[in-house]
Each structure stands twice: as C-alpha cells, then as structure tokens.
Amino acid sequence: MNVCKAFGSKVVLSGLTLDVKRGETLVLMGPSGTGKSVTLRHVIGLLRQDSGDVWVEGHDMSLIKPLELFELRKRMGYLFQEGALINWMSVADNVALPLMENSSLSRSEMEDRVREKLKLVHLDGVWDEMPGEISGGMKKRVGLARALITEPELILYDEPNAGLDPEISQSINELIREVADTLKITSMVITHMVSCVRTVADRVVLLEGGKVIVDAPPQEFLNHEHPRLRRFLGKDPD
Amino acid sequence: MALFRGFIEFARGLGFQVGLFLQVIARFPHIPKRRAFISSQLYGAGNKVLHVVLLVSFVMGMVLSLQTGLVLADYGQQDKVGIVVAVTMAREMGPFTTAIILAATVGSALAAELGTMAVSEELSALEVISVDKVSFLVMPRVLAMILMAPVLTIFADTMGIVGGGFVAQSQLGVGSQLYYDSALESLQGLGGLLAVPKDVYGGLMKSMVFGAVISIISCAEGLRARGGALGVGNATRTAVRDSIIAIIIVNYFITWFLYQK
Ligand SMILES: Nc1ncnc2c1ncn2[C@@H]1O[C@H](COP(=O)(O)OP(=O)(O)OP(=O)(O)O)[C@@H](O)[C@H]1O
Ligand SMILES: [Mg+2]
Numbered sequence: 001m002n003v004c005k006a007f008g009s010k011v012v013l014s015g016l017t018l019d020v021k022r023g024e025t026l027v028l029m030g031p032s033g034t035g036k037s038v039t040l041r042h043v044i045g046l047l048r049q050d051s052g053d054v055w056v057e058g059h060d061m062s063l064i065k066p067l068e069l070f071e072l073r074k075r076m077g078y079l080f081q082e083g084a085l086i087n088w089m090s091v092a093d094n095v096a097l098p099l100m101e102n103s104s105l106s107r108s109e110m111e112d113r114v115r116e117k118l119k120l121v122h123l124d125g126v127w128d129e130m131p132g133e134i135s136g137g138m139k140k141r142v143g144l145a146r147a148l149i150t151e152p153e154l155i156l157y158d159e160p161n162a163g164l165d166p167e168i169s170q171s172i173n174e175l176i177r178e179v180a181d182t183l184k185i186t187s188m189v190i191t192h193m194v195s196c197v198r199t200v201a202d203r204v205v206l207l208e209g210g211k212v213i214v215d216a217p218p219q220e221f222l223n224h225e226h227p228r229l230r231r232f233l234g235k236d237p238d
Numbered sequence: 239m240a241l242f243r244g245f246i247e248f249a250r251g252l253g254f255q256v257g258l259f260l261q262v263i264a265r266f267p268h269i270p271k272r273r274a275f276i277s278s279q280l281y282g283a284g285n286k287v288l289h290v291v292l293l294v295s296f297v298m299g300m301v302l303s304l305q306t307g308l309v310l311a312d313y314g315q316q317d318k319v320g321i322v323v324a325v326t327m328a329r330e331m332g333p334f335t336t337a338i339i340l341a342a343t344v345g346s347a348l349a350a351e352l353g354t355m356a357v358s359e360e361l362s363a364l365e366v367i368s369v370d371k372v373s374f375l376v377m378p379r380v381l382a383m384i385l386m387a388p389v390l391t392i393f394a395d396t397m398g399i400v401g402g403g404f405v406a407q408s409q410l411g412v413g414s415q416l417y418y419d420s421a422l423e424s425l426q427g428l429g430g431l432l433a434v435p436k437d438v439y440g441g442l443m444k445s446m447v448f449g450a451v452i453s454i455i456s457c458a459e460g461l462r463a464r465g466g467a468l469g470v471g472n473a474t475r476t477a478v479r480d481s482i483i484a485i486i487i488v489n490y491f492i493t494w495f496l497y498q499k
Contacts, residue, residue: 044366073368084363087354098367101374146367 012038014210025180025187027197030207031232036190037081040156043188044078045069074102077147077155083139085131092127095145117145120175122168137164148179157189161196173199194222194233206232255458258376265377272378279382283344284389290339295394298331299323299401307410316410323402324421328437332395334489336387337448341481345456348379349477352460353470380453387449388442395441440496444489451488452481
C-alpha cells in the first residue's frame with residue numbers, strides 16, 4: 001500500500017509505503033500520534049485515503065463494493081486500541097457477537113468457541129461480567145478474543161499488550177506468535193514494546209512523519225544504527 | 239450567512255434521517271432474529287416512562303377540564319365539559335403529551351447511547367466484525383418505539399379523562415355519571431378509514447408516527463455524534479430539540495390528513 005491521509009489540514013500519512021506478505025507478521029513502531037492506528041484503519045477500510053492506494057487480498061480498498069468489504073472483513077480480525085467492546089453486552093456475548101451475527105453455529109458450539117478463546121487470553125473465569133465492570137487490560141484481552149473468534153486469515157492488532165502486566169503481556173506475545181505460526185495468518189501488530197518485537201516480529205518498521213524510516217528484520221532492527229531509531233528505542237533496549 | 243449554513247446543516251440531517259428510515263424499513267424482515275432485543279427495548283421504553291405519562295396526562299386532563307369548564311360555565315354549558323376533555327385528549331393532548339415525554343426521556347437516552355458508541359469506536363468495532371448497524375442497533379429501537387407510543391397514549395387518554403372528571407366534579411359541579419357518559423359517547427363517532435371510533439384510532443395513528451419520528455431522529459443524531467463526551471451532549475440536545483420540532487410540524491399534517499373536510 002501507498003497512502004496519503006490528512007484530516008482537514010492535518011497531514012498524518014504522507015506517502016507511507018508498506019507491503020505485507022501473506023503469512024508474515026509485521027510490527028509497526030513509532031512515536032505516539034504518528035498515525036499507526038490510522039494506518040491500520042486504512043487496511044480494514046474504516047478510513048479512506050486521500051490519494052495513493054491500499055490493496056488488501058487483491059481488493060482495492062477505495063473501490064471495493066460494500067458487499068465485498070463485508071465478506072473481506074469476515075476474514076479479518078481487528079483489535080482496537082481501547083478494546084471497543086459493546087458496553088451493554090456481557091463479555092461472553094461480546095466475544096460471540098461475530099459468530100451470532102454471521103455464522104450458523106449452534107448455541108453450544110458458540111459457547112465452546114467463546115470459552116476456548118477466553119482461555120487463550122487468560123480470562124477463563126470471566127463470562128457474565130459487563131465491560132464496565134472489568135479492568136482496561138481485561139477489556140483489551142476480551143477484544144483480542146473477539147478478534148480471534150472467527151479464526152481470521154489477517155489480524156490487525158493495535159497495541160495488544162499495552163496496559164498489561166509483564167507476565168500476561170509476554171503470554172499475549174506468545175499467543176500472537178502461535179496463532180501466526182499454526183494458522184499461517186498474516187498479522188500487523190502495533191506495539192511500543194521491544195519484548196513484543198522479539199517474540200512476534202518477522203519484520204519491523206519504524207514510522208515517523210507519515211513515512212517509513214526503518215524497515216528491517218527484528219534482530220537487525222534492534223541493532224540498527226539509524227539515529228532516529230536509536231533515540232526512539234533508548235540507549236539500551238531491554 | 240449563519241442562517242444559510244443552518245439550513246444546509248438541516249437539509250443534510252434530514253437527508254440522513256430519511257435514508258436511515260428507509261434502511262430501517264428494509265430491515266423489517268430481520269424482526270424474528272431480533273425479537274429478544276426488541277422486547278427488551280419495548281420493556282425499557284414502556285416501563286421507564288409509564289409513571290411519567292400517567293402523572294402528566296392526569297394533570298393535563300385536570301387543567302383542560304378546568305380551563306374549558308370555566309368558559310363553558312359562562313354560557314351555562316358546563317355539562318359538556320366531558321365531551322371537550324375526551325375529544326381533546328384522544329385527538330391531540332394524549333398523543334402529543336406522550337410524544338413529548340418520549341422525546342425527552344427515551345429519545346434522549348437513545349441519542350446518548352448510540353452517541354457514546356459512536357465516539358468510543360464501538361460503531362467501528364461493529365463495522366469491522368461485519369455487523370449491520372441498522373439491523374442490530376436502530377431497527378429494534380425504532381420498532382419498539384412505534385409499538386410503545388400508542389400503548390402509552392391509551393394510558394394517557396384514559397388518565398386525562400379521569401383527571402378531567404375529577405376536576406369536573408370537584409370544581410365545576412358536574413356529576414361523574416354525566417361526565418363519563420358524555421365523554422364516552424363523544425368518542426363513539428365512527429368514520430374515515432376504519433370502522434372504529436375515529437378520534438381514538440386517529441390519535442393512535444398519530445402516536446405511532448410520532449414514535450417513528452422521535453426514534454429515527456434520536457438514532458440518527460446518535461450515530462452521527464463525533465468528538466467525545468461533548469459530541470454526545472450535542473447529539474442528545476439536537477435529538478430532543480429536533481424531535482419536538484418535528485412532532486409539532488408532523489402533528490399538523492396528520493391532523494389535516496385525518497380531519498380535512
Ligand atoms: N478521526 C480523526 N480526526 C482527526 N484527527 C485524527 C483522527 N484520527 C486520528 N487523528 C490524528 O492522527 C494522528 C495519528 O493518530 P493515531 O491514532 O494513528 O496515532 P498512533 O500512532 O496510533 O498513536 P498512539 O501510539 O498514541 O496510539 C494524531 O495526531 C491524531 O490527532
Ligand atoms: Mg494508536
């Protein structure tokens with residue numbers, strides 16, 4: 001994809017060029033407010049570019065017909081930065097929602113799937129709670145379970161481990177890795193954590209000023225000499 | 239210039255509302271799938287406002303009875319107060335009072351609910367998991383409102399007539415037997431489209447239209463909300479304001495349609 005995007009007079013992406021191969025896990029890093037979330041929103045068609053083009057699975061996202069987009073999104077998962085749970089539905093219903101709306105599974109099959117995904121994100125005991133009653137990190141993980149429930153082929157994670165404790169954060173990293181490996185999924189992951197880069201990345205890019213500044217495999221990325229990257233990661237990345 | 243911009247904004251809003259209404263109609267085949275949610279919305283819409291409707295319409299009936307009763311008494315016609323109260327409640331005040339109460343309570347809540355979803359990415363989330371927003375969020379709420387408004391209106395009509403009877407007896411010296419006989423008799427007139435008392439079904443038809451208008455406007459404003467809590471506040475205010483304006487305007491046209499000579 002190659003995009004330009006401005007909100008009114010505010011230019012966020014200016015000629016960002018990026019491509020992700022099938023089965024690859026790409027990690028996006030960059031300072032807060034550079035447009036990482038905006039980039040992912042273009043991929044799933046929540047935002048339309050001003051110029052340039054975005055291609056997903058052979059579809060030009062600016063020309064895609066509503067029905068095709070509907071079908072394409074069934075094959076995609078998206079984890080929102082804030083979880084974006086439906087606040088008047090219980091945790092279980094939130095996770096089950098994509099299945100309830102677009103599949104013909106029976107009630108008990110759905111429950112099994114929901115239970116399985118909640119277990120993957122370490123939320124076994126949580127079921128009837130409402131989103132307002134659980135913590136931010138838990139919401140994030142419920143959002144992750146919802147993104148995984150349809151077993152999509154392309155998953156976009158917006159900061160999957162921000163706000164989680166180190167232990168759970170690491171296991172979420174491993175989960176992303178595992179999902180990517182076993183199901184041959186294509187993923188794009190936004191993160192600020194070096195540990196996440198180490199665990200999940202096949203390739204890492206650093207965004208700034210609406211452009212890609214560094215694009216490298218994880219080991220090379222972490223030892224890269226680019227001055228902006230060195231400053232971004234700090235002197236001694238953990 | 240500001241006035242001009244106001245009109246453009248208004249036209250854009252109206253276009254969105256009409257479009258939304260058509261989409262809701264197109265989603266009516268989904269009713270069986272959404273029935274659980276529709277009934278919970280019905281219960282919510284009815285249960286939370288019934289006491290308000292009862293109280294307000296009771297007092298409306300009292301005021302109506304007192305005001306018209308005093309004028310009628312000047313002509314020695316206070317016996318007719320039952321007719322005036324019953325017809326006015328059934329034709330106008332019942333549906334109108336109910337609609338205003340619904341706009342201020344259920345309508346504002348709809349706008350705030352959907353507005354909060356719009357500003358907190360929940361609507362985007364529904365979009366990316368390929369959930370049809372109109373079918374999932376809007377249609378059940380609109381349908382619940384269309385069904386609930388006439389039911390509440392029946393309560394309002396009844397309470398208004400009872401309230402009027404109370405005042406007729408205590409302040410105007412009109413016996414309750416006479417009052418209720420004349421009230422019920424005045425509502426018997428058949429005519430027009432259906433073979434049921436015209437004043438009653440006319441009022442109920444009105445209230446269904448009001449229910450549709452309020453819910454569509456409130457949902458539309460909610461869906462269009464942008465920019466955090468401030469945006470939700472704006473959406474709610476606009477929803478209530480526009481609903482009330484629309485009710486008043488639509489009311490004239492339905493009345494004209496039903497009672498034109
Ligand atoms: N809907 C919008 N309207 C106007 N400006 C927006 C909108 N969405 C994002 N922006 C702007 O785009 C820029 C990039 O936002 P984005 O959310 O992509 O940042 P980010 O890289 O994800 O940051 P963070 O790491 O804090 O999540 C920000 O400056 C933001 O103000
Ligand atoms: Mg972000």
